Amino acid sequence: MLELYHWEPNTYFLMPLIALKEKQLAFTSRWFDASAGEQFAAAFPRSTESVVQLEREGPVLLHDGAIISGSFFMLEYIAERFPGGTELYPGDAFERYRARAWGQVLTGLGAEVSLLGCVRYLAPVLRRQDAAQLKARTERIEPIERRQAWSAVSEDRYPEEALAASRERLRFALAHVERGLTESPWLAGVSYSVADIDAFGLLVSLPALTPELVNGKDTPRIIDFLACMRARAAVREALAMSRSGKPGEAFVPGAEPSRWG
Numbered sequence: 609m610l611e612l613y614h615w616e617p618n619t620y621f622l623m624p625l626i627a628l629k630e631k632q633l634a635f636t637s638r639w640f641d642a643s644a645g646e647q648f649a650a651a652f653p654r655s656t657e658s659v660v661q662l663e664r665e666g667p668v669l670l671h672d673g674a675i676i677s678g679s680f681f682m683l684e685y686i687a688e689r690f691p692g693g694t695e696l697y698p699g700d701a702f703e704r705y706r707a708r709a710w711g712q713v714l715t716g717l718g719a720e721v722s723l724l725g726c727v728r729y730l731a732p733v734l735r736r737q738d739a740a741q742l743k744a745r746t747e748r749i750e751p752i753e754r755r756q757a758w759s760a761v762s763e764d765r766y767p768e769e770a771l772a773a774s775r776e777r778l779r780f781a782l783a784h785v786e787r788g789l790t791e792s793p794w795l796a797g798v799s800y801s802v803a804d805i806d807a808f809g810l811l812v813s814l815p816a817l818t819p820e821l822v823n824g825k826d827t828p829r830i831i832d833f834l835a836c837m838r839a840r841a842a843v844r845e846a847l848a849m850s851r852s853g854k855p856g857e858a859f860v861p862g863a864e865p866s867r868w869g
Contacts (some may be wrong), residue, residue, distance in 0.1 A: 609633035618745030629842035631693035722862030757861035789829035
């Protein structure tokens with residue numbers, strides 16, 4: 609039995625949804641509201657790995673009771689464990705290496721996307737919540753790094769210079785993706801793969817979130833890539849699972865941005 613605990617189809621929550629749809633797998637959708645802290649409920653599935661990995665707010669995949677966390681690990685698991693549907697891993701060894709290498713590169717991009725998305729969209733949502741309940745919920749979050757990330761968003765503790773530095777790091781990461789898409793039709797080479805699903809989840813909201821960075825003039829390959837991905841039936845089906853109708857505005861703290869950028 610497959611169960612996916614997920615929020616709105618954006619960033620890390622979108623990736624396994626696309627993979628499951630590409631594989632045409634039957635699964636039970638366990639939707640939860642991450643902005644309301646439903647992932648902190650006692651009944652929410654967790655393991656040592658899911659608590660300490662960087663995407664601590666979810667998603668979480670359960671396969672016959674076993675917990676798989678970390679969106680890229682989920683993509684690899686779905687690709688390798690389930691035959692049929694779309695092949696999500698290239699057969700060529702070097703392209704497999706490239707797919708995994710992109711997974712590492714995109715971790716940094718994800719940190720910046722999550723930060724900017726949280727400041728733009730999550731902070732106003734948290735301000736509308738009961739302040740005492742939000743504070744009490746935040747103070748119970750473990751580990752401390754996760755608690756600090758939520759506190760920073762809820763207390764609006766991101767000065768403009770920090771946001772400017774985040775945008776500059778994002779610009780650097782986007783240039784790397786743009787170059788990669790000039791070298792081959794898909795990120796890992798000639799074949800569509802988990803690397804493309806990973807990238808799409810992080811890039812899809814950027815034309816609206818950071819139009820000064822992702823647009824037809826400065827990043828034409830990324831714009832074309834997003835259009836190609838949106839044309840895929842599995843992607844359309846995954847995005848259609850949104851309950852808000854605005855999945856590109858759904859953000860929670862992700863990996864910590866680099867301190868050395």
